[in-house]
Amino acid sequence: MSEPMDKKGLTEADIRTKFITPALLGIDGSKWNVMTQLREEVYFTKGRVIVHGKTTKRGEAKKADYLLYYKPNIPIAIIEAKDNNHAVGDGMQQALEYAELLDVPFVYSSNGDAFLEHDRTGTADPVEREIPLVDFPTPAELWNRYRFAKGYSPEQEAIATQDYYDDGSGKAPRYYQLTAINRTVDAIARGENRILLVMATGTGKTYTAFQIIWRLWKAGAKKRILFLVDRNILADQTKTNDFKPFGQAMTKITNRTADKAFEIYLSLYQAVTGTEEDQNIYKQFSPDFFDLIVVDECHRGSAADDASWRKILEYFSSATQIGLTATPKETETVSNIEYFGESIFSYSLRQGISDGFLAPYKVVRIGIDKDLDGWRPEVGQTDKYGQLIEDREYNDLDFDRNMILQKRTELVAAKITEFLKGTDRFSKTIVFCENINHAERMRQALVNANADLAAANSKYVMRITGDNDEGKAQLDNFIDPESTFPVIATTSRLMTTGVDAQTCKLIVLDRRIASMTEFKQIIGRGTRINEDYNKLYFTIMDFKRATALFADPDFDGDPVQIYEPGPNDLPIPPDDPADPNSPEQAGDILPEPFGQEGNDGHGRVTYHVDDVEVVVATERVQYLDEDGRLITESLKNFTRKAVQKEYASLDAFLTQWNSSDRKHAIVQELANRGVFFDELAEQVGTDLDVFDIICHVAFDRPPLTRRERAENVRKRDIFGKYEASARAVLDALLEKFADGGLNSLEFLDILKVDPLTKFGTPIEIVKIFGGKEPYLAAIQYLETQIYQEVA
DSSP states (O other), rough: OOOOOOGGGSSSSIIIIIIIHHHHHTTSSSOTTTTTTEEEEEEOOOOOOEEETTTEEEOOEEEEEEEEETTTTTTEEEEEOOOOOOTTTTHHHOOOOOOHHHTTTTEEEEEEEEEEEEEESOOOSSSSEEGGGGGOOHHHHHHHHHHHTOOOOOOHHHHHTTOOOOOOOOOOOOOHHHHHHHHHHHHTTOOEEEEEEEOOOOOHHHHHHHHHHHHHTTTTTTOOOEEESSSHHHHHHHHHTTTTGGGGGGEEEEEEETTTTTEEEEETTTTOOSSSSSGOOOSSSSSSSOOEEEOOOOOOOGGTTTTTHHHHHHHTTTSSEEESSEEEEBBBSBBHHHHHHHHHEEOOOOHHHHHSSSSOEEEEEEHHHHHHHOOOOOOOOOTTOOOOOOHHHHHHHTTTTTEEEHHHHHHHHHHHHHHHHHOTTEEEEEEEOSSSSHHHHHHHHHHHHHHHHHHOOSSSSSEEOOOOOHHHTTTTHHHTOOHHHOOEEESSSSSSSOOOOOOOEEEOOOOOOOHHHHHHHHTSSOBBBBBBGGGGEEEESSSSSGGGGSSTOOOOOBBBBOOOOOOTTOOOOOOOOTTTTTTGGGGGOOOOOOOTTOOOOOOOOEEESSSSOOEEEEEEEEEEEETTTTEEEEEHHHHHHHHHOOSSSHHHHHHHHHOOSEEEEEEEEOTTTOHHHHHHHHOOTTBBBBHHHHHHHHOOOOOOEEEEEHHHHHHHHHTSSSSSHHHHHHHHHHHHHHHHHHHHHHGGGGGTTTTGGGGOOOHHHHHTSSSSHHHHHHHHHHHHHHHHHOO
């Protein structure tokens, strides 16, 4: 008879393999299907992109130990496993956190002895109970409990369990898309007819809409469906990409003709409405023709009561209607929430960046003297066309509208070019301008600033605006990651939405933006990640203080900044309140404004001044704390607080530092907490080790340079107990520390570089010390000696 197994000595992986998985499968394997219903170690986020300097890395992704599915893409339970040195319920709190994210009704924790169950349906009494391993519920048992909690009829259940579209490629919805799809299908199955989904730009709203429509269509719940968009490129992208599986059942409404032989209709809402009654093509359909209408980007001007899609939806009022938006609108006069109701699911820009599905960004704020201080013409001064300039003070409300300072445009183009030359001159760049004329002037200035590349290819810089067919024809090439040109696009409003620019690395704001809706849309042009093209973050260059909107409570993003200005840069003065007369103050994306020579399109005279000098007054540095908020205090003050939050005193820090086998881990943890060591070094001394930076900035201790620390070690002659060859290696490592700091000691890769290579290969060097363990012990001893003096 064999001895009973000692569970306490088993790893968590062993507990899963030997106890939890067998309990899920059942004695005869008849409970959960291991191929279709059970997944282990399911990573459901990507891991936040962490930006330090010009380098990026992924943070830790969230992982469920087990996810159980009633059917593919319909998750029903989550299990968090622990080793047997934990109690049965020790994993419950983490499992509940994940269950809320994944929208899973049944939650379990186990240590291999039993399961603790938490029922999130709201119908269980008690909510939590412990059950033996052998009594883990079957898929049918859990689904029956869930179905009871939902109150499904057989017809409703058939809709809620309808299969997803699967193209066989292995592509699966992301976890938040699953939640959005399942909640929407569930709501419609239960009879809800007005639904709002809020999903940040770049998170796959169209793919989510496709799966919703597919499941409802295949279930027979909705037979004729209208998908409304507000840009032609969106309709075309949708038809050829996400909606392609609908095949011959789908049509795009064109030429104002209503062919009633199809089941899936794509349309611009401008294409089915008009100023004249006979242009309203949608009235060629009977009011009950469509069962389902989905409105993409329902936040735009269309959210007003008299907007185009509102008229269409009111005509087809018997249809189920879904609104998709990245930015729900709620003002006194405009509301998509009033129409659709509160959203049944929201996935914010902040959450997308935190999960690693969206790109974080740096912010470079540049203040131009005339923008900050204003400009007043001299008495009798005329513009370059001889017009007498009205005598008053002009400010950033006027510039590039009714007051054009040519040298201001040239300065902005020069700063953009300087940035690209310092990073990558072929980084896709969008420059947002005040109007079409401004976009054209900016194109010219950028061509002149990049004369070499513009001469090599005329499409290096292009104006892409609503009035320009040549520019619009290049929009697909700008979006295409494989197409090098155009590189820089100047625009006004055409590219604020619907431009899936996966490789856009620079967004330039040279236009006042007072609308949070528009601001989020513009930021969304850069938030897509494309790892194949090394696009993991992007930069916002702000000339108009538009990024003051980051401080607005309605903003849910995640700005990062690591731009390094000169030491004499000044802080930007407080931002002015938004001008109530500004067109953007209405809160919407306006039609593309032209502006004519001699006036600004609003009847005001436009002046063109080419002889007024313009200079950069400020370049502001900001950083991001661990919660994604911009730091407004000095970097040193922020660092002091961040370190002291972890270590209450110098002694507490020294105790942890001296007892740690890997001091780099302490540095990395502080970096993850938002401490910017590279930027700090620029301020307090690039010749200081991170240890001295921390002690000096956080605890006011006078620092020693790395070289001083290395020489102090040499003076103490601490290598005497080692053989000559080992002493030589340690002395070479000490020299590497003096040059490069802590990393030079704690990573074996240092043994592969000169002058260490003269001692042999890394394996041969380690053997000099008698093996890996004695080598590591020698490194720890060396570190102890280096950091012996705090000084």
